[in-house]
Amino acid sequence: MALSEFPRLGFDPFVELRRMQSEMNRLFSGLTPASRDFPPINIWLGDNSVVVTGELPGVTRDDVTISLQEDVLTLEGARHPKQEQDANWQRRERAYGTFSRAVQLPFRVDPDKVQARFNNGILEIELERLEADRPKKIEIRAA
Amino acid sequence: MAQEVRTVEQRTPQTAETGQRSAPRPMFLPPADIYETRDNIVVLAEMPGVALDGVDITLERRVLTIRGRSAASDHGGYQRVYNEYSDGDYERVFTLSENIDREHIEATLKDGVLHLVLPKAETAKPRKIELKSG
Numbered sequence: 682m683a684l685s686e687f688p689r690l691g692f693d694p695f696v697e698l699r700r701m702q703s704e705m706n707r708l709f710s711g712l713t714p715a716s717r718d719f720p721p722i723n724i725w726l727g728d729n730s731v732v733v734t735g736e737l738p739g740v741t742r743d744d745v746t747i748s749l750q751e752d753v754l755t756l757e758g759a760r761h762p763k764q765e766q767d768a769n770w771q772r773r774e775r776a777y778g779t780f781s782r783a784v785q786l787p788f789r790v791d792p793d794k795v796q797a798r799f800n801n802g803i804l805e806i807e808l809e810r811l812e813a814d815r816p817k818k819i820e821i822r823a824a
Numbered sequence: 825m826a827q828e829v830r831t832v833e834q835r836t837p838q839t840a841e842t843g844q845r846s847a848p849r850p851m852f853l854p855p856a857d858i859y860e861t862r863d864n865i866v867v868l869a870e871m872p873g874v875a876l877d878g879v880d881i882t883l884e885r886r887v888l889t890i891r892g893r894s895a896a897s898d899h900g901g902y903q904r905v906y907n908e909y910s911d912g913d914y915e916r917v918f919t920l921s922e923n924i925d926r927e928h929i930e931a932t933l934k935d936g937v938l939h940l941v942l943p944k945a946e947t948a949k950p951r952k953i954e955l956k957s958g
Contacts, residue, residue: 724906725899732899736909738870738936763868767861771826774855775870787905802872802936803897 719780720756720804724787729810731786738802739775747797747806752786754806789814826858826865829887829917850912854892854938858918863949865922865942871914872936873897879938881931886920890938923947 720735733754737745745758759779790808797806857868871879873894880891892914923945930941 718908721908722906723897723904723908725902726905727899727902732902734897736872736936738872739868739934741935763857765859765861765866768859768866769861770857770859772856772858775857775868776855799935801875801895801933802870 718782719776720782722782722784724784726787729815731788731790731808731810733784733786733806733808735782735804736802737799737804740802740804742799745804747795749790749792749795749808752789754784754786754808755781756784756804757781826867826888826921827919829919850910852912852914854890854914854916856916856918860922863943865920865924865944867918867938867940867942869914869916869938869940870936871933871938873911874914874933874936874938876933879931879933881938881940883924883926883929883942886923888918888920888940888942890914890916890918890940892938 720737722733722735725732725734735756737758740758740760744761745756748755748757757780760775760777762775762777786808789811791811794809795806797804799805854869854871856870857866859866867888867890869890869892871892871894874892875895878893878895880889880893882889894911894913896911920942925943925945928943930939932939
């Protein structure tokens with residue numbers, strides 16, 4: 682207890698300092714781009730299908746591999762920097778290198794009914810729920 | 825050199841009373857790579873979700889403004905259940921240190937990345953000075 686160290690003061694002179702320190706830690710945590718998961722994704726749910734979209738600017742169709750195992754969708758690939766001779770770099774903010782991201786889907790999907798397309802750097806993957814996995818309505822027979 | 829001009833911080837969301845939009849969309853600073861070759865200044869800016877007609881580039885004197893508006897990613901009949909990114913507008917302003925040949929600027933949009941090739945004006949290019957024997 683910090684208060685007991687300063688019995689005559691009756692207050693803790695470092696309380697404000699500690700508050701500032703924890704505030705700083707909060708601000709700087711997760712600030713580096715590498716700490717963010719790439720690509721960022723959104724998931725959209727329909728009646729019997731799910732759409733996963735991801736922001737992949739600068740990534741072409743050949744740079745990304747989409748795989749599916751049970752209900753886990755995996756996006757893997759690489760972002761390649763543009764090679765330029767005699768370039769004098771003034772700003773390098775875009776991230777490069779390999780990435781891998783696994784997404785747990787809300788249900789099992791039919792691997793034969795997966796559609797993926799790229800549109801202005803947004804990857805859209807549409808997956809359909811497995812027929813056997815769909816909820817079934819059960820009729821109640823009259824007694 | 826390309827100096828960045830900060831604009832986003834001062835921006836206040838526009839309300840229905842003041843102007844164009846009723847629902848303010850988030851504003852993003854697109855990450856950019858900028859490099860200089862002997863003849864050109866090249867700007868690469870990441871603006872995923874922006875279509876060709878959503879881009880607006882202006883060069884006024886040496887102030888380069890890049891704006892992009894991403895298309896709404898609504899999926900009819902689908903409900904968003906998980907969200908890591910959102911639609912919005914991109915804006916970034918740079919002040920270029922070189923004079924640009926404004927007639928020959930090339931801009932392309934590929935896979936959500938804006939490629940901007942700004943050729944330096946003849947006067948801004950490095951010139952070799954010949955020494956005359958006296």
